[in-house]
Amino acid sequence: MDGALYTLDQVSRCYDQSRALDRCTLSIPKGRVTGIAGPNGSGKSTLLKLLSFIEPPDEGRVLFEGREERPFSPAVRYRVTLMPQTPFLMNRSVFKNVSYGLNVKKDRTDVAQRVSAALSQVGLDFDKFAGRHRHELSGGEAQRVALAARLILDPEVLILDEPTASVDAASSFLIRQAILAFASKPGKTVILTSHDAAWLADVSDEMLFFFRGKSVEEKMGLMLFGPFERDPHSGAWLKRGEDGGVIAVSEPPDPDAVAAVPERLLQLGGDANDQHAGFDAEVREVARRKGHSKAQVTLIGAGFPITLSCPVSKAPEPGDIVRVTYPLSSLQWL
Numbered sequence: 001m002d003g004a005l006y007t008l009d010q011v012s013r014c015y016d017q018s019r020a021l022d023r024c025t026l027s028i029p030k031g032r033v034t035g036i037a038g039p040n041g042s043g044k045s046t047l048l049k050l051l052s053f054i055e056p057p058d059e060g061r062v063l064f065e066g067r068e069e070r071p072f073s074p075a076v077r078y079r080v081t082l083m084p085q086t087p088f089l090m091n092r093s094v095f096k097n098v099s100y101g102l103n104v105k106k107d108r109t110d111v112a113q114r115v116s117a118a119l120s121q122v123g124l125d126f127d128k129f130a131g132r133h134r135h136e137l138s139g140g141e142a143q144r145v146a147l148a149a150r151l152i153l154d155p156e157v158l159i160l161d162e163p164t165a166s167v168d169a170a171s172s173f174l175i176r177q178a179i180l181a182f183a184s185k186p187g188k189t190v191i192l193t194s195h196d197a198a199w200l201a202d203v204s205d206e207m208l209f210f211f212r213g214k215s216v217e218e219k220m221g222l223m224l225f226g227p228f229e230r231d232p233h234s235g236a237w238l239k240r241g242e243d244g245g246v247i248a249v250s251e252p253p254d255p256d257a258v259a260a261v262p263e264r265l266l267q268l269g270g271d272a273n274d275q276h277a278g279f280d281a282e283v284r285e286v287a288r289r290k291g292h293s294k295a296q297v298t299l300i301g302a303g304f305p306i307t308l309s310c311p312v313s314k315a316p317e318p319g320d321i322v323r324v325t326y327p328l329s330s331l332q333w334l
């Protein structure tokens with residue numbers, strides 16, 4: 001690792017009444033692929049806009065190579081390129097779209113050759129695609145053209161917001177290949193989000209997990225939102241599901257707090273006791289990936305979604321009812 005490229009120090013970004021980023025502190029390494037995962041509305045896109053110097057923070061500091069860029073200089077903006085969630089393609093040829101950024105920079109060297117190389121990086125043939133217009137492209141091809149339009153600029157930092165949203169498996173694979181080829185060049189940093197957790201984990205060297213406008217330490221396998229209740233007999237705190245099932249929690253610090261257990265600490269099997277809480281859950285999905293010794297398991301317990309990983313040899317099957325246990329001390333309040 002070449003050290004931190006970005007450091008965010010207590011950064012907040014507010015829209016109307018909502019805080020899209022809430023006193024967020026994190027760092028992103030240079031020369032690595034960093035994936036940012038988190039639920040809808042957790043602030044991922046807002047973070048990417050700040051990292052691209054498109055929007056400034058309302059509070060706190062965004063340091064780039066240890067310096068605060070405020071106001072943003074064109075020099076630093078040219079080093080960073082963002083592909084937004086729904087990238088815009090002009091209603092002109094693929095050639096004009098991909099070469100647009102070079103035009104803006106008045107860079108006219110070997111344009112056709114560079115457009116051809118950029119298209120080839122995303123698996124598109126120059127002769128077949130360069131003359132096509134937006135309406136002559138599938139969703140996946142349009143997304144790859146948008147990526148080629150960023151790759152041709154050869155930025156130091158490539159930031160991609162949901163690059164595989166609504167593309168087919170073939171395009172998703174080609175986008176992954178293009179990202180990894182770019183990232184393998186010296187000095188390149190990639191920062192990206194995706195709702196496809198397995199795809200994101202596969203392409204990323206590092207992962208950051210987002211929740212309510214800030215980065216949390218690790219991926220949570222169980223998250224429970226209030227209200228919580230107290231068992232009148234035992235005095236223990238719990239979350240009751242719609243099906244009547246209950247999941248044990250510790251005492252909530254405030255009514256809005258969310259109870260969370262890291263995925264790593266959720267186990268299949270085991271007994272509940274003073275230190276370990278447990279509940280029954282139905283297995284919904286088991287994802288086994290080639291070359292990985294662990295399977296990703298999605299379950300529903302007391303009506304709540306749960307994810308955990310377990311050795312492939314011990315993975316249950318969809319439909320199985322299994323016991324999920326976790327150390328009570330591992331429960332965090334977010």
Ligand SMILES: Nc1ncnc2c1ncn2[C@@H]1O[C@H](COP(=O)(O)OP(=O)(O)OP(=O)(O)O)[C@@H](O)[C@H]1O
Nearest residue numbers: 015016018019020039040041042043044045046047
């Ligand atoms: N331009 C805006 N104006 C008002 N509110 C906004 C704006 N952009 C984002 N928000 C709000 O800020 C919060 C964070 O949004 P953001 O798009 O950063 O989350 P996200 O994690 O990228 O979500 P998703 O996964 O759905 O793309 C949300 O509550 C959203 O409604």
